[in-house]
Amino acid sequence: MNIFENIKMALDSIRSNKMRSFLTMLGIIIGISSVIAIVSLGQGGQNSITSEFEKIGAATVKITVNTSKAEWSDWITFDDVERIKEKINNVKYASMSLTMDGVLRTGKKSLDAYFIGGTEDMVKIEGLTLLDGRFFNRYEYQSGKAVAVIDENSAKRLFGTKDVVGRTLEAGPHDSMRKVTVVGLIKSPYEMFADMIPEDQFPVIAYIPATYLVNLYSEQKAVYQIYIMADSKDNAKTAGELTVRFLENRHGNRDREVYRAETVMQQMDQINQVMSIFTTFVAAVAAISLLVGGVGVMNIMLVSVTERTREIGIRKAIGAKTRNIMFQFLTESVIISCLGGTIGLILGLAGAYGLGQLAGITPAVSPQTVIVAILFSTMVGVFFGIYPARKAAKLDPIEALRYE
Amino acid sequence: MIKITDLVKTYKTGDIELTALKGVSLHIKPGEYVSIMGPSGCGKSTMMNVLGCLDKMSSGQYLLNGKDISRLSDNELADIRNKEIGFVFQSFNLLPRMTILENVELPMVYAGVPHKERRAKALEALSKVELSDRIHHKPNEISGGQKQRVAIARAIVNRPSVILADEPTGNLDSKVTEEILRIIQELNDEGTTILMVTHEHDVAQHSKRIIRMKDGNILDDSPVENRTIL
Numbered sequence A: 001m002n003i004f005e006n007i008k009m010a011l012d013s014i015r016s017n018k019m020r021s022f023l024t025m026l027g028i029i030i031g032i033s034s035v036i037a038i039v040s041l042g043q044g045g046q047n048s049i050t051s052e053f054e055k056i057g058a059a060t061v062k063i064t065v066n067t068s069k070a071e072w073s074d075w076i077t078f079d080d081v082e083r084i085k086e087k088i089n090n091v092k093y094a095s096m097s098l099t100m101d102g103v104l105r106t107g108k109k110s111l112d113a114y115f116i117g118g119t120e121d122m123v124k125i126e127g128l129t130l131l132d133g134r135f136f137n138r139y140e141y142q143s144g145k146a147v148a149v150i151d152e153n154s155a156k157r158l159f160g161t162k163d164v165v166g167r168t169l170e171a172g173p174h175d176s177m178r179k180v181t182v183v184g185l186i187k188s189p190y191e192m193f194a195d196m197i198p199e200d201q202f203p204v205i206a207y208i209p210a211t212y213l214v215n216l217y218s219e220q221k222a223v224y225q226i227y228i229m230a231d232s233k234d235n236a237k238t239a240g241e242l243t244v245r246f247l248e249n250r251h252g253n254r255d256r257e258v259y260r261a262e263t264v265m266q267q268m269d270q271i272n273q274v275m276s277i278f279t280t281f282v283a284a285v286a287a288i289s290l291l292v293g294g295v296g297v298m299n300i301m302l303v304s305v306t307e308r309t310r311e312i313g314i315r316k317a318i319g320a321k322t323r324n325i326m327f328q329f330l331t332e333s334v335i336i337s338c339l340g341g342t343i344g345l346i347l348g349l350a351g352a353y354g355l356g357q358l359a360g361i362t363p364a365v366s367p368q369t370v371i372v373a374i375l376f377s378t379m380v381g382v383f384f385g386i387y388p389a390r391k392a393a394k395l396d397p398i399e400a401l402r403y404e
Numbered sequence B: 001m002i003k004i005t006d007l008v009k010t011y012k013t014g015d016i017e018l019t020a021l022k023g024v025s026l027h028i029k030p031g032e033y034v035s036i037m038g039p040s041g042c043g044k045s046t047m048m049n050v051l052g053c054l055d056k057m058s059s060g061q062y063l064l065n066g067k068d069i070s071r072l073s074d075n076e077l078a079d080i081r082n083k084e085i086g087f088v089f090q091s092f093n094l095l096p097r098m099t100i101l102e103n104v105e106l107p108m109v110y111a112g113v114p115h116k117e118r119r120a121k122a123l124e125a126l127s128k129v130e131l132s133d134r135i136h137h138k139p140n141e142i143s144g145g146q147k148q149r150v151a152i153a154r155a156i157v158n159r160p161s162v163i164l165a166d167e168p169t170g171n172l173d174s175k176v177t178e179e180i181l182r183i184i185q186e187l188n189d190e191g192t193t194i195l196m197v198t199h200e201h202d203v204a205q206h207s208k209r210i211i212r213m214k215d216g217n218i219l220d221d222s223p224v225e226n227r228t229i230l
């Protein structure tokens, strides 16, 4: 009695009860396919976040003021930003990132917009891609010139063309708008969401020198958040720490620990951690359906044992040992689960790629995922098959033969 | 060959105890051809099942080819059923989902005989019972007589020393009965010990020795005179 005999017998029995076998597999199929789809999409999502962050710049550090502890005098001034760049060797670029709600208006159109105020370094820190013209320069920042850089999507919607460099539009809060000159056109930073959001609903944005933006909104020249960029990825952490120390010295608040430096990579790690907890949780929920599938397998195997009592009696009468019967039924349940697992794997991958296409995520399928899925469904088959198989194996030959 | 002493078999159904065999002693030598007769319920099948190692006795001793059966484990009993005993049932007991050939091969599957040898031996056993066509059919596609021939082929395929047949012709008409009895007789002529339960005197007349039972006891045990030889 070898394994091939067992597999052949099991396949015969599964084939002779096709519909029932399929329904039994369904639980496993659903369980495995959802786990596979979720895990590969989650992994794919993490990968795309990682690459997105790496694009922005691994050398970038966010410096924040703890607004719950800080006093107004602790906020980072525009002057601080200048000094940081000047005094700290490792800091190559520095900019505030000040966001204001407002309106952009051309002769044709008026759209709600976000204004992002920064220094001339913003183009480097945010990794913006210029398509036409230039970013506002140091002189324009320092003297607070009324200039703006807009993205191609906004340009098309406001002007109906991408040829906008040198043209003017009105910008500001809706009750006090002023004329601003467009000096550059950038690629839309929302392009990666093009699959999810229609392009005419992308936020309208304009990069404006922070000095001009505070003037436009009559705000103070102080912010609670700035970005710096170190000269290399390895120096990011040091640059962040030096900046915090420098700010504490300038504001004389070392003892209160109001500043915090966080590298982009640290931020990404956090997001990835949250993502992976979420993925694991959803996958665990899906795995419960695998358990339910396993119970289904057990149920059908028990029915099958009862139905085939006489067959078991005959087999025993002609010399089947306890273990022969045991393995026969165990093989059957393992094959059902494995088959279900394999179908589930295929459907799960198909689902992951299908959904991924819709969501704009490339699913990441690791060999481990595939191996674990197959191994797990096998284990489900063994675990839930063992009780029915033992029940079959322990039947008394003569009673089994008498069974009608 | 077969030696039983004071064999008692008691069935317990809830609180009710029923003693089907009340201390039966019997000695059967190699090459014998024995019929067991008696009224319904007298314990014939019970005895066959115990002799066939399908059922366990309540007390007594059973020696088969010198082995003390009462001391064997379930797996050792399975081995004996597989190699030393061939069982033929009244209701054939073939596996419906397997072909004729596969049914005959099955005891060899459990004996661990390699695939090729199995096929050859199964075909040999089938030719012995004169059934060489229709071997790839399922049991429900052949007649009762053919089914019993398949069952006999299955019983002899591992070359057991004894064949136990519980009313092998009970479901068959007289013409087919004769065919089956001729096969059994041939097996006996080749040296296989035969034990056969039957209700029909004509059938018993083919054997060499008749044991009559009543109420779980042996009433009479005598050689057959004027035995019918086919």
Ligand SMILES: Nc1ncnc2c1ncn2[C@@H]1O[C@H](COP(=O)(O)OP(=O)(O)OP(=O)(O)O)[C@@H](O)[C@H]1O
Pocket (backbone or CB within 6 Å): B011, B012, B013, B018, B019, B020, B038, B039, B040, B041, B042, B043, B044, B045, B046, B047
């Ligand atoms: N599993 C069982 N549980 C309880 N009683 C049983 C069982 N099997 C048989 N008996 C009883 O034991 C007695 C002997 O039965 P057995 O089947 O040996 O008779 P038999 O001689 O083969 O009869 P028949 O000629 O009708 O086949 C009967 O009274 C029967 O009711």
Ligand SMILES: [Mg+2]
Pocket (backbone or CB within 6 Å): B044, B045, B046, B166
């Ligand atoms: Mg009987």
